[in-house]
Amino acid sequence: MPGPSEVNRVLDALGGKVGLNGDFGNWERVGKYEDLAKIMGRAELCHAKERYSTTGLDLADYVRCIELSNAVGYRGPFTLIYDSPYYEDEWPGILVERECISGVLRKAAAG
Numbered sequence: 001m002p003g004p005s006e007v008n009r010v011l012d013a014l015g016g017k018v019g020l021n022g023d024f025g026n027w028e029r030v031g032k033y034e035d036l037a038k039i040m041g042r043a044e045l046c047h048a049k050e051r052y053s054t055t056g057l058d059l060a061d062y063v064r065c066i067e068l069s070n071a072v073g074y075r076g077p078f079t080l081i082y083d084s085p086y087y088e089d090e091w092p093g094i095l096v097e098r099e100c101i102s103g104v105l106r107k108a109a110a111g
Contacts, residue, residue: 004038
């Protein structure tokens, strides 16, 4: 769907018959954070896939996505997805993502 207003319109029309996967990777254009904030409060789960560059995880982007999800009331699971050649094996990337999410949520819970 092109944007959050369309996502919310479909969810409203379906009256709870379907849920929402708030996927960080589906919002890659200008306005990404504002768009995510408009849907993540309704999400039941989240594909927390992040980009890796030649220097590693795009930490600032990942943290911002997690923080805004938490701020708008998302309380579902984060499905960790690693799809990059940065690490030869996917598990180190998954562990980096897990630690990042855990750290952000611990910090938010501590106030």
